[in-house]
Amino acid sequence: MANLKEVKERIKSVSSTQQITRAMKMVAAAKLRRAQDKIIQLRPYSEKLSAILANVSAGNSDESMTTYAQEREVKNVLIVPVTSDRGLCGAFNSNINKALNVVVKAHEGATIHVMPIGKKAFDMSKKQKFTNVTAYWDMFSKLSFETAREAAEFAMNGYEEGKYDKVVLIYNEFKNVATQIIRSEQLLPIVQVEQENEASSTGTDYIFEPSKDFIIEDLIPKSLKIQFYKAILDSNASEHGARMTAMGKATDNAGDLLKELKLMYNRTRQAAITTEILEIVGGAEALAADK
Numbered sequence: 001m002a003n004l005k006e007v008k009e010r011i012k013s014v015s016s017t018q019q020i021t022r023a024m025k026m027v028a029a030a031k032l033r034r035a036q037d038k039i040i041q042l043r044p045y046s047e048k049l050s051a052i053l054a055n056v057s058a059g060n061s062d063e064s065m066t067t068y069a070q071e072r073e074v075k076n077v078l079i080v081p082v083t084s085d086r087g088l089c090g091a092f093n094s095n096i097n098k099a100l101n102v103v104v105k106a107h108e109g110a111t112i113h114v115m116p117i118g119k120k121a122f123d124m125s126k127k128q129k130f131t132n133v134t135a136y137w138d139m140f141s142k143l144s145f146e147t148a149r150e151a152a153e154f155a156m157n158g159y160e161e162g163k164y165d166k167v168v169l170i171y172n173e174f175k176n177v178a179t180q181i182i183r184s185e186q187l188l189p190i191v192q193v194e195q196e197n198e199a200s201s202t203g204t205d206y207i208f209e210p211s212k213d214f215i216i217e218d219l220i221p222k223s224l225k226i227q228f229y230k231a232i233l234d235s236n237a238s239e240h241g242a243r244m245t246a247m248g249k250a251t252d253n254a255g256d257l258l259k260e261l262k263l264m265y266n267r268t269r270q271a272a273i274t275t276e277i278l279e280i281v282g283g284a285e286a287l288a289a290d291k
Helices: 004-058 092-106 119-127 145-160 212-290
Strands: 076-081 111-114 166-176 179-188
Touching (some): 004 166, 076 119, 076 145, 092 119, 092 179, 092 212, 145 166, 145 179, 166 212
Parallel strands (some): 076 111
């Protein structure tokens, strides 16, 4: 059985750890509120913009609506894994790494390029034999639409110039504090929306103002940048949710461990007291016998 000093030191150590995890949970909760507000505000706009784009695409019968929709033989793939800058958020980052390996395996034979977003993704990509784009990994240190736009434009320009034949986003979609959904989303080429029924497949005549070409040229790049930014905000909110959950569980586990340690301390203390009493009684009896 451990001695009293060891158990006491362990209780002190676990108590300190519990205070840290409790504080981290509170900080994550505060950050989550702000991040959640941002993604909740952006999501309806992004979905509506995507719906408008789908409607325009459905009404467009030209050979090529845009260069961003052109499909070609996949020889070079740009994968954008989005992780956090820090750990202590459960399986948040490791799930992205697993999803990255799945996407890489699905494109076996193609040259893989990785543009990591977040320090953990940057560290993971360095260990792999990929061609890495390392200009945007620290995006979360100055997170804004402008920084996300620059990264999105890099991927879009690379696709337009033929440097990349496919662009895939991998991120955690925020559902709630306890749930994050891994998404492997094709950003480029644009996935064409298939008509689901006859009513939707009937030719619809759209009136474009000022012109169809102008709207397409303006709408599609904007939609792609918003889609990219939404993935970043989703991942940011998911990170804080995952950290809040992980730190909450760690705090609860520390509480359970403290109960066990305090019980062990009391038992050890009682055993020491009992032993001391027995020694005193034994000594008193020995003295009485000598007399």
